Amino acid sequence: MQKLTSSPKILVFSTEKISDPGIDQAGLRKIHYSPSVYVISVPCSAGIKPKWIMHAFAQGFDGVFIAADGHECSYTPKCSELTNELIEHSQKLMQAKGIDPKRIRMAAICSVCAEQFASHMANFTRILVELNGKAE
Amino acid sequence: MEEKKKKRIGVYICHCGGNISDYVDVAQVRELAGKDDFVVVAKDVMFACADSNQKDMVADIKEQGLDAIVVASCSPKLHLHTFRNVALRAGLNQYQYVQVNVREQCSWPHHDDRKLATGKAAGLVEAGIRRVMGAESHETIRVSAARSVLIVGAGVAGMRAAISLASIGNEVVLVEKAAEPGGKLAGRKDLFPGDVSGESIVQDLAARVRATPNIKLFCGATVSGVCGSMGQFQVKVNVGGQPAEDLEFTVGAVLIATGFDPYKPEPGEYSMGSPGVIPIGEFVKLVESGSGELMHQGRRVRSVGFIYCVGMRQTKGKNKYCSRVCCSGAIQASLSMHRRYPGVQAYHFYRDIRAYGKQEVMYTESSKAGDVYFMFTEKEPPVVTADGSGAVIKVKDSLTKKQEVEVPVDLVVLVTGMVPQADSGAIAASFKVPIGADGFFNEIHPKLRPVETVINGVFLGGSCQGPKNVTETLSSALAASAKINAVIGKGVIDLDPVIARVDSSKCVWCGKCAAVCEYGALVEMERDGRNFAIVDEPSCVGCGVCAPVCPTNAIELACFTDAEIEGMIDGFALDQNINITETAAAEESAAPSVTMKEYPAQWHMILEAMKDGPISIPDIAKASGLDASLVTRHVMTMNRYRVAEPAGLDDSEQYYLYQQKS
Incomplete structure (x- = not known):
């Protein structure tokens, strides 16, 4: 089947309580970001399994973005630390498969970060376009 | 958990009156969804949330024997519960429903490209279908709730909440560490706005608390033990005495209302410790205790210099936040001083004045009373020299191009803000309530769920959550009371079943899950000579942090299983064949x-x-x-x-x- 767009496909993991409202607000305010961005909500970014990230790459996603709560996480003060660990672990798995570790990124997105989310998506799209160019 | 694979799915695509259908070819999305082997009903509807459509959905579920439903409409934040209730009314398990966000996350942000928006919407719906295929049925966990509440702290927040909760039929155990109730407001006179003194508010509340039979007030008491969970917390209260006595209570919910501590300036900070340099709390007491001539340590005070933001807004220090209430507190203290001791000159040394709302009136009044304001920056704070015969405040005034000014004053008042109450760490540990980077208790969400904590059944009221004035303290205490009553009022509580579970056959007990769990929900078990982890369900908050660290992938979080998440990814990955012709788009958007x-x-x-x-x-x-x-x-x-x-x-x-x- 023909691809709809050449724009890199990004999977975003977003937290239900804090990042989701920020991403929803980007839509509400009609702020543009790439239509190749797909969002899965989870309770806490530290609960994302590297297995899911690897599954996304296996299914043809060009990049994975983790919209985390950072210091605002209401579950654990170690949220950023644990999320970093799972990203590092995923990057090792990615390297073993020849996937550039730059294809995964994390940033804190809070409930009012609509513009920040859109600009992260624009930047990440640019990075992925470059990486895709190199890969070809 | 083995679940029969779903074969009869109903999919509903909402137009949202044009909010979706103006930018997404809804009919095509419906058509693509309908091609799925297991989708037996696929409809596009003007408003999915309308009563008439909800009735149609119930009828479809019953008549077509649907075993799962997907609604593609707005954000789940708005209508997740609406459609879960539709499922329930039709006799379907409510977790066999998946909401797909095509408005906030597709039609609105991608409204410039109908083809790409339609393609994405189709992918989102496909992901929803695959997620629901992997979805398991769950029952909400129903627990009985004691209609009683433990309130920690009998300041204005705790007492006001106690009266409110007791008046609607709850038992209240009100625990105060100090010998008398009232907290920081006890003994205070002038408050703004209005002419009611802090003292009289405290006396009035305390009298009402004591006269209410279903409030038990314990002063000089502390919470010495907590176990259990929402609905049934077992708490021990140490009520003092010789030997110390512990009383036990079962409560349905807990309200933490432990307040704040005033920031204590370090010795030497703005010459703190030298004669004639005092913090604002001490100054207010001095002002409110007399009239006529203002005296401090036997010396007459004719001029006062207030230095603002002491210990607050530290870019490099610990207290990065602004306490908000101290600017107006200092201005009010100055006005109070003018009323009681006419003729005393006030100088204010500030970084920014935050006199929000009605407090702006006081700021104007103070300027009219002849108070002089100097502005300084964090990098160049005023320098105080005090030798007992008076003090000099030297400042580079930003309002006059940083001209250096030396102001001799009789008394220097350090305007300090609020810091977390000294016991907060211990209280956080007993109730397992998270503390924020600023050291105050953390709510779930500052705007959406401002008085709830991630610990089910534990709520926050007043300034234990962050700096607040009396009005804001009472608002939050009353908000928390309403929330608490909504939770325990029915005597039973239905809990969301999103909790972790361990596949004991895969678990090799390495202890990593227990090490990352903040709530002690992962417990080691031994059976038949094998050690493995089990989940203590009431303690699990459903964050899922334990799942990624498991080396054998033995842990899954309900509603976020591998089958569901990977199913969604598979759905997104499909590139659907979208045909949007210019004329079709034009016809769709034709308008008079x-x-x-x-x-x-x-x-x-x-x-x-x-x-x-x-x-x-x-x-x-x-x-x-x-x-x-x-x-x-x-x-x-x-x-x-x-x-x-x-x-x-x-x-x-x-x-x-x-x-x-x-």
Whole structure:
């Protein structure tokens, strides 16, 4: 089947309580970001399994973005630390498969970060376009 | 958990009255969903949330024997519970329902490209279908709730909440560490606004607390033990005495209302410790204790210098936040001083004045009373020299191009803010309530769920959560009371079943899950000579942090299983064949034509802003003076009526530009 767009496909993991409202607000305010961005909500970014990230790459996603709560996480003060660990672990798995570790990124997105989310998506799209160019 | 694979799924795509269908070819999305082997009902509907559609959905579920439903409409934040209830009414398990967000996360942000938006919507719906295929049925966990509440702290927040909760039939155990109730407001006189003294508020509340039979007040008491969970917390209260006695209570919910501590200046900070340098708390007591001549340590005070932001707003220090209430507190203390001791001159050394709301009136009043204001920066704070015979405050005044000014004063008052109450760490540990980077207790969400904590059944009231004035403290205490009563009022509580579970056959007990769990929910078990982890269900908060660290992938979080998440990814990954022809798009968005004369006044204003070429909505708002959200609505309608049209993105690639339709 023909691809709809050449724009890199990004999977975003977003937290239900804090990042989701920020991403929803980007839509509400009609702020543009790439239509190749797909969002899965989870309770806490530290609960994302590297297995899911690897599954996304296996299914043809060009990049994975983790919209985390950072210091605002209401579950654990170690949220950023644990999320970093799972990203590092995923990057090792990615390297073993020849996937550039730059294809995964994390940033804190809070409930009012609509513009920040859109600009992260624009930047990440640019990075992925470059990486895709190199890969070809 | 083995679950029969679903074979009869109903999919509903919402137009949202044009909010979705103006930008997404809803009929095509419905058609693509309908091709799925297991989708037996696929409909597109004008408003999925409308009563009539909800009734149709119930009928479809019953008549067609649907075993799962997907609604593609707005954000789950809005209608997740609406459609879960539809499922329940039709006799379907509510967790066999998945909501797909095609409005906030597709039609709205991608409204410039119908083809790509339609393709994405199709992918989102496919992901929803695959998620629901992997979804398991769950029952909400029903626990009985004791209609009683433990309130920690009998300041104004704790007492007000106690009275409110008791008046609607709850038992209240009110525990205060100090010998008397009242907290920081006890003994205080002047409050703003109004002419009611702090003292009288405290006396009134305390009298009402003591006169209410279903409030048990324990002063000089502390919480010495907590176990259990929402609905049934077992708490021990140490009520003092010789030997110390512990009383036990079962409560349905807990309200933490432990307040704050005033920041204590370090010795030497602005010459703290030298004679004639005192913190604001001490100054207020001094002012409120007399009248006539203001005296401090036997010396007459004719001038006072207030230094603001002491210990607060430290860019490099620990207390990065602003306490908000101290600016107006200092201004009020100064006015209070003028009333009681006419003729004393006040000088204020501030970084920024935060006299929000009605407090601005006091600020004006203070300026009119002849108070002099000097502004300083964090980098160049005032320098205080005090030797017992008076003090000199030297400052580079930002208001006069940093001219150095030396002000001799009789008394230096350090305006300190609020810091977390000294016991907060211990209280956080007993109730397992998270503490924020600022050291105050953390709510779930500052705007959406401001008085709840992630620990079910534990709530926050007043300034234990962050700096608040009396009005805000009482508002939050009453909000928490209402929330608590909503939770325990029915005597039973239904809990969301999103908790972790361990596949004991895969678990090799390495202890990693227990090490990352903040709530002690992962417990080691031994059976048949094997050690493995089990989940203590009431303690699990459903964060899922334990799952990624498991080396054998033995842990899954309900509603976020591998089957569900990986199913969604598979759905997104499908590139659907979307056919949007120009004519089809044009027909879809065909709208009656309007003439210039019929334009609303705002359209003329917006067209005026567009006369120099493409312009973004925020810029139109600026140029026209109209509200940005109003401009958005008008521009969307103008687009529909072919009066204006999109003109690509601006340089930052964040805003769409619009222009007059040629």
